[in-house]
Amino acid sequence: MTSERQNRNDLLLDAAIAVAVLAASIALLVAGENENGGGDIGVGSVLLAALTALPLIWVRRAPLAIFVFVGLASIALNLVADPAGPPLGPTLALYWVAATGTPSRSRLALALGLVVAVFAGHLAASGEFLDTGMVFGIPLWTGAWLAGDRTRARRERMAALEERALQAERDAERERRLAAAEERGRIARDLHDSAGHAMNVILVHAGLGRLKSADDPQAAREAFATIEEVARESVGEIDQMVRVLREHAALPPGGNEVEPPPGLAAFDGLVERHRAAGLRVTTQVSGRRRPLPPGVDRGAYRILQEALTNAARHGDGSAQVELTYRPNALEVNVENPLPRERSNHASGGGHGVIGMRERAALLGGSLEAGSRDGRFQLHARLPFSDKPA
DSSP states (O other): OHHHHHHHHHHHHHHHHHHHHHHHHHHHHHHHHHHTTOOSOOHHHHHHHHHHHGGGGGTTTOHHHHHHHHHHHHHHHHHHOOOSSOOHHHHHHHHHHHHHSOOOHHHHHHHHHHHHHHHHHHHHHHSSSSOHHHHHHHHHHHHHHHHHHHHHHHHHHHHHHHHHHHHHHHHHHHHHHHHHHHHHHHHHHHHHHHHHHHHHHHHHHHHHHHHHTTTOHHHHHHHHHHHHHHHHHHHHHHHHHHHHHHOOSOOOTTOOSSOOOOOGGGHHHHHHHHHHTTOEEEEEEESOOOOOOHHHHHHHHHHHHHHHHHHHHHSSSEEEEEEEEOSSEEEEEEEEEOOGGGTTSOOOOSHHHHHHHHHHHHTTOEEEEEEETTEEEEEEEEEOOSSOO
16 A cells, blocks of 8 residues: 555656646747747647656656657757757656666666767757757756766665665574574473483482381481472473473573573582482582583583482492582582492493583583493583683
């Protein structure tokens, strides 16, 4: 609807311009006849003047064709009359040729050739090499061409700027969707880690409660209370993550609808939960403890969480954890004894170890895990910049 209204407004404007050009052309004819001492202008001259002006109504649709038509009509008019000024219709048509044409050499050469041809026709029709109309007409037509060419260049420049802006918006949207997909992948990994850790803690405490229910009811109640606490926390975290994963729309730019998973600030709570489940955990922190980049902080926590879960499930009841803060890296060491029946089995290829190794690799680090001399040993190195996080 807006386009139709714009087209109608353009047509009305062009019609008004054509009528004004016709009136000015007739005035120039009258002035030319008065200068030469002639009488009234003839009907043929008025008709030819109309043919040099009225076709401008359709100049937006076919500027080159209109320019040729009004140029030929102007030559015919100069053959039968002597206007007192340059041809106005071809001048405006020339402006539209330059304003709407393409900047290609062939189109430009064609338009310039037509200009030369029309000039030659006017010179031949006037009978003089340079009359008053031609003296004013040459700079007028040159100015019309330059003005039209500037208009075309400005319009193309604006179109290029709009296209670049649209392309920038498309690139930003694509980057936003890629970031959202990467975030969903991270959430899915955290969901797997959180659920696996919670299930293993619940499994250990459920077994403890079953064994202690008869001879130590207090210990059984504490085990069941831990199960309830872990289950409630896990359900809340899983519910939040699943709610985000179910959304089809991308995450808003610059925002995150899910709280980040815990980092090493929650390490003490993780150790206490495992101790309450019966795993004897000893910890040691070496080096200057300082804030870490979010990715390294979360990755180290998840690796420790998975390592302690594996120690509780497959170990012999104890684990030693050592965190070492290097100048440009965090080193994580977890070691636990293996039961006699597992001490000779090489370990390190399970899904948990694969996931930990993948996390370390994504952070630009490395992770080695395996059993040796009856003990399972895990060593991870997570590099980071020493600049403040």
